[in-house]
Amino acid sequence: MSDIISKIGFLQQGPFAIPRWEALFANIDVLGRGALVTLLVSTLGLALALALGTLIGMMSASHVRPAKAFARAYVEFFQNTPLLIQVFMLYNAIPILYPGLFIPVIVIGILGVGMYHGAYIAEVVRAGIQSIGRGQLEAAISQGFTYVGAMRYIIIPQAMRIVLPPLTNQAVSLIKNTSVIAIIAGGDLMYAGDSFAGRFGHYGPTYIVVGLLYFLMCFPLARLAHRLEVRTRGN
Amino acid sequence: MEAFLNTPVMQMLSDPVLYIGLGYGLVLTLEISVLAVVFSFIFGTILGAMRYSGLPVLSQIATTYIEVVRNLPQLLLILTSYFVLGLPAMWAATIGLTIYTSSIIAEVIRGGLNSVPVGQWEAARSQGFSFLQSMRYIVLPPAVVKMIPPIVSQFVTVIKDSSFAMAIGAYELMFKGTILAAKYWKPSQIITIYVVISLVYFAINFTISSVARRLQSRLTVGRGSIGA
Numbered sequence: 001m002s003d004i005i006s007k008i009g010f011l012q013q014g015p016f017a018i019p020r021w022e023a024l025f026a027n028i029d030v031l032g033r034g035a036l037v038t039l040l041v042s043t044l045g046l047a048l049a050l051a052l053g054t055l056i057g058m059m060s061a062s063h064v065r066p067a068k069a070f071a072r073a074y075v076e077f078f079q080n081t082p083l084l085i086q087v088f089m090l091y092n093a094i095p096i097l098y099p100g101l102f103i104p105v106i107v108i109g110i111l112g113v114g115m116y117h118g119a120y121i122a123e124v125v126r127a128g129i130q131s132i133g134r135g136q137l138e139a140a141i142s143q144g145f146t147y148v149g150a151m152r153y154i155i156i157p158q159a160m161r162i163v164l165p166p167l168t169n170q171a172v173s174l175i176k177n178t179s180v181i182a183i184i185a186g187g188d189l190m191y192a193g194d195s196f197a198g199r200f201g202h203y204g205p206t207y208i209v210v211g212l213l214y215f216l217m218c219f220p221l222a223r224l225a226h227r228l229e230v231r232t233r234g235n
Numbered sequence: 236m237e238a239f240l241n242t243p244v245m246q247m248l249s250d251p252v253l254y255i256g257l258g259y260g261l262v263l264t265l266e267i268s269v270l271a272v273v274f275s276f277i278f279g280t281i282l283g284a285m286r287y288s289g290l291p292v293l294s295q296i297a298t299t300y301i302e303v304v305r306n307l308p309q310l311l312l313i314l315t316s317y318f319v320l321g322l323p324a325m326w327a328a329t330i331g332l333t334i335y336t337s338s339i340i341a342e343v344i345r346g347g348l349n350s351v352p353v354g355q356w357e358a359a360r361s362q363g364f365s366f367l368q369s370m371r372y373i374v375l376p377p378a379v380v381k382m383i384p385p386i387v388s389q390f391v392t393v394i395k396d397s398s399f400a401m402a403i404g405a406y407e408l409m410f411k412g413t414i415l416a417a418k419y420w421k422p423s424q425i426i427t428i429y430v431v432i433s434l435v436y437f438a439i440n441f442t443i444s445s446v447a448r449r450l451q452s453r454l455t456v457g458r459g460s461i462g463a
Contacts, residue, residue, distance in 0.1 A: 015319055076437075076441060076444075077437065079391075079440075079444070080391065080395075080436065080437045080440035080441045080444060081395070081433045081436045081437050081440070082394075082395040082396070082398040082409065082436055083395070084398040084399065084401070084409055085398065085409065085429060085432060085433050085436065088409075088413070088429055089426070089429050089430075089433070092416075092422075092425050092426060092429065093426055093429075096422040096423075096425075096426065172306065176306075176307070176308040176309065177308070179308035179309075179310045179311065180310065180399070182310065182402070183310075183399075183401070183402050190308060190310055190311060190314075194314060197318065203314075203315075203318040203319050204319050207311060207314065207315045207318070207319060210311060211307050211311055211315075214306065214307055214308055214311065215303065215306045215307060218306035218307075219302070219306045222302075222305065222306055
């Protein structure tokens, strides 16, 4: 068997040769650690994006002029400039504005994806709130609900159904976008894969496994988003 | 006044080298983005039609491609085009963006076609329209209306994501800016350069986003309830 394999050229040489796979799997823990960093940045980044997105989305749907203007400016800036520049700005600006303050690259990644996807989530939240219609809130309050009670029992349950599918899609994009911190040596999955592949030239197998790991993180969420979408449309 | 003009930032901003460098970068950014959008549109239309057709093998190939590629980071696809496919930097960026964007365009096209009720197909066919005629006169007009705004806004995403090409050393706007930031090394200059690049990206993308939004509202208003 090994005799046959040794005679097939592309299994011994070329970008996907067997020795390359062996080298990769001997060091697979490098990718494992990278994947954990990606999961950490994604989880905390998503938490920040949800918090910012909810706040700015509510400002955007409100009738307070300055709040509305601020929310618009925030959304337009973050949606129309590359995430990479925002990350570079944070990376370069924080040490200049606060000399001596050391911020790990992971934190810059969390702030970067959090603020960027916060802008997208803000638009989702605004659309969710506006889809419910003011009449419902007024009707609920006239029936004796408090403002909080009306939100809790009338508005939010309905808005959730509309907001959940696009929010889940945002989570998928956010996980994929955490890969930008690889460019500033963030230690995430993309960086771990790229630096391992670069050291020995094992790009083929490494990128396949890196891709597979991202796929495993994103695909279940993408399916969930699809299922939620179908359910929302059904109603 | 004299003192103001002699600040590092003002010195940099009055240096033509800055604008020439960023100008070249911008040209490459636009080249990569336009090519990627054109290729994605062609490839995405084919994929979308394959998936929409429901033909056994074809639609499964398209579905697999779309579902796999959509769940991979754009940066990984650009790096793969460069290091594994061995393309030159500019083409690696273009192809990497195309691989991803076609899967998005394919879904937009399929969604647009799906938005036309099956009954309209059946009605057209029963009235003697051929497949192509039904497509051309009945299905495509309302479907295209639904497709245009998301395709236009996808252009914004491509322009933004073309900045990932700096990871493979393509001299687009972001990489040019970073090189210039190393040349003018003073902190205030570095921040100014990134602000200037942001403004360039913003000016282009905000214009496109506004066009997309205007199209969306105009097409929707003109066509009654289609936009829902």
